[in-house]
Amino acid sequence: MNELRFRPRWRADKLDRLGSSIFAEVAVWRSEARRLGRDIIDLGIGSPDRGPSPEIRAALGRAVQRGDAYGYPSSQGSAAYRRSAAAWMKFRFGVTLDPDEEVLALMGSQDGLAHLALAVCNPGDIALVPDPGYPIYAGALEIAGVTPWPLPLRAGNHFLPDLAAIPAEVLEQARFILLNFPGNPVSVRADAAFFRELLELARRYGLLVVHDLAYSEMGFDGYRPMSILEVEGAADTAVEFHSFSKSFNMAGCRIGFIAGNREAVSALGELKSNIDYGVFEPIQEAAIAALEQAMGPAPGPGVGPVYERRRNVFAAALEEAGWPVPKPAATMFVWAPLPPRLPGADAGASEGASRSFARELLLATGVAVIPGSAFGREGEGYVRIALVEEEDRLLEAARRIGAFIQSR
Incomplete structure (x- = not known):
């Protein structure tokens, strides 16, 4: 009776199976990398780094002023x-x-x-x-x-x-x-x-x-x-x-x-x-x-060209750095097989390889990516890279990643 009273479980087991634990884990790695003095380039979470157009902001501003x-x-x-x-x-x-x-x-x-x-x-x-x-x-x-x-x-x-x-x-x-x-x-x-x-x-x-x-x-x-x-x-x-x-x-x-x-x-x-x-x-x-x-009659180019340019710049820089990756046809993400220079011929297929690569990369370089295993069993051997930084930062990220791969 007393043991039950002092050992409550106020957390459902299903929470362990929701798939978001790796994102919390990457956040811990980021904190660890900051303590090591790393400058963080966060290409993990797919959150746009720009805001909406001035017209959208103006509409929101007018609306919130109404009583x-x-x-x-x-x-x-x-x-x-x-x-x-x-x-x-x-x-x-x-x-x-x-x-x-x-x-x-x-x-x-x-x-x-x-x-x-x-x-x-x-x-x-x-x-x-x-x-x-x-x-x-x-x-x-x-x-x-x-x-x-x-x-x-x-x-x-x-x-x-x-x-x-x-x-x-x-x-x-x-x-x-x-x-x-x-x-x-x-x-x-x-x-x-x-x-x-x-x-x-x-x-x-x-x-x-x-x-x-x-x-x-x-x-x-x-x-x-x-x-x-x-x-x-x-x-x-x-x-x-x-x-x-x-x-x-x-x-x-x-x-x-x-x-x-x-x-x-x-x-x-x-x-x-x-x-x-x-x-x-x-x-x-x-x-x-x-x-x-x-x-409208002058809608502007939209968000697509921004990410297309980023994709082109980043993919070219990664290839030059020794890690050619497939260029996505759309979205803000690169789905990249693990670099071929990793130890072991089957590194990309081994269990935990994507998690180990993402953690070591972040701690060594400050560049955050998400292990492919976060997205399911078939994601092992890949990492997801979000193009959510401006081009100069993406070039810097590619340079750091290249140096990391070459050191392996």
């Missing part, structure tokens, strides 16, 4: 915001949506990704998620008591999932399949033919397709990522998440939306109406300004 802006917002999002989101989907992708039933405001796309399984699944259901994949994909399933079935993304298949390899018995039990094109951590491109194959599979087995399109405005070399909702009839069985964090440098504002299948959108909206009161109205107004600017 009537501080009541509870609608958990669905304001009608004006949902209309703007629908208008942008039409402008950007040619997709027609009902803003009242097919669009729902979110506190960033991670909000929706974290709660969707709770809204559309029952405990014990199966959902298919990419491996490697953004940690909340599998983490959300743990929270909801849903069993994950990993879809391996491997270089041999250009990091696309092999849909034909999914067992029929898994598909028959699965509730939804979640994919991310272009992806995080892997910058995977998907075309209309792949989406049609995916949607046909979903219709055959009664699956909901969940597409995370957080990086829609970060395509390079003329590539413009497409929406799955562009495929005819996709909204019958698919939803898509959109975020302002990367597209408009509004990561701290926490706003996004889900669009598509009205039953799934309604289910998520019903759940969220019991959890929160929605997005602060001034932030919704800033998001409307962002969308209006993007649809």
Whole structure:
């Protein structure tokens, strides 16, 4: 009795399986590196290093000055915001949506990704998620008591999932399949033919397709990522998440939306109406300004060219330093196989190699990257590098990394 009283466990076991522990661990490594006197170049977390446009900031500033802006917002999002989101989907992708039933405001796309399984699944259901994949994909399933079935993304298949390899018995039990094109951590491109194959599979087995399109405005070399909702009839069985964090440098504002299948959108909206009161109205107004600017007569180049230049500069510098890495077709991330100079011919495939490399690199050089193992079993042997510093700092990071590799 006394032993139980003095040994409480106020922490659920499921927290150990959410996949975010490595990010906390990297934060500890950063602190250790600072104590060693290292100048930190943080290419770990994918948080934009620039702010939104002056027009977006001005809209936010005007909105927060209004005395009537501080009541509870609608958990669905304001009608004006949902209309703007629908208008942008039409402008950007040619997709027609009902803003009242097919669009729902979110506190960033991670909000929706974290709660969707709770809204559309029952405990014990199966959902298919990419491996490697953004940690909340599998983490959300743990929270909801849903069993994950990993879809391996491997270089041999250009990091696309092999849909034909999914067992029929898994598909028959699965509730939804979640994919991310272009992806995080892997910058995977998907075309209309792949989406049609995916949607046909979903219709055959009664699956909901969940597409995370957080990086829609970060395509390079003329590539413009497409929406799955562009495929005819996709909204019958698919939803898509959109975020302002990367597209408009509004990561701290926490706003996004889900669009598509009205039953799934309604289910998520019903759940969220019991959890929160929605997005602060001034932030919704800033998001409307962002969308209006993007649809305006002089929208500007957007964020894509910034990251394309950074990609080009960084990849060239790394190659010169002795570590050639694949150049991503989109997003703010480089998904890099471990350098070939690491000890042991199979260093990239050995368990714990990516974690050891990331830690040693940070302590020795001050450059922070994320071990690929943070994103799933298939991520071992890789690191994710975020292009979230200006070009001069990326060049400095490449120089330090090259010296580190040469010293091995």
